[in-house]
Amino acid sequence: GNIVSALSVIACLGTMCGWLILQSEGPRAAANAGIFPKFFGETNKNDVPMKSLVFTGILMTIVFFMTMSPNASEQFKILILMSVYACLVPYIYAVIALPITMIAKGKSKSKSFYGYLFLTAVALIYCLFAMLGSGTDTLFWGCLLLQITIPLYSYVAKRKKERGEVILLNQ
Structure with missing residues (x-):
């Protein structure tokens, strides 16, 4: 104890x-x-x-x-599932960015690229299954979160491009 x-x-x-x-x-x-x-x-x-x-x-x-609920355990369950979902979003972006960055840096022909590509696929599948397993309510709110972040990033990328800054990579 x-x-x-x-x-x-x-x-x-x-x-x-x-x-x-x-x-x-x-x-x-x-x-x-x-x-x-x-x-x-x-x-x-x-x-x-x-x-x-x-x-x-x-x-x-x-x-x-x-997310207030008459049942505290139900509320905490919702909050935990939403926070896990929200934490997975940046991981998915990072996982997808790795091969894109390697290709942009000319590393797509290296032996390590295919190993990283495999790990990227495994990580992406794991994240997607974790998101799908969180339930329909969490999936709905999580997809709404994604729909908000993508246009927001597009707006930021457009502003950076207008200022002549690099959008994808820090070269």
């Missing part, structure tokens, strides 16, 4: 650290790359992107209230 409790506390602390990194550093990196608005990249005197943390906290609170 005590060992399991201690391990649970350690797991919660590790999860909290991971959450802070995911909620602050992801948007910060995207802002520094010009994909997200610049305020996500602004930091305080301790180099912490507080505006990003506050913004994502507000969004999470809105989602929390949108």
Whole structure:
């Protein structure tokens, strides 16, 4: 009993650290790359992107209230499935970007390219099965999330192109 409790506390602390990194550093990196608005990249005197943390906290609170259920376990189930789905979206983008980047860099003829292509296919299949297994409600909201992010990225890419910046690769 005590060992399991201690391990649970350690797991919660590790999860909290991971959450802070995911909620602050992801948007910060995207802002520094010009994909997200610049305020996500602004930091305080301790180099912490507080505006990003506050913004994502507000969004999470809105989602929390949108998924309110008389049964707390059902609400947490919905939130967990939605967060897993939302976390898989950047992984899918990254998985798809790897072979595209390798081709753009002229590495498509290398032996390692086919190994990475195989790993890309495995990772993509895994992510898609995880998304499909999350249930119809989560799949609906997740597809809505994807439909929002794709035009948003297109808008950002168009702005970068108008400024003469590289869209796909940092060359």
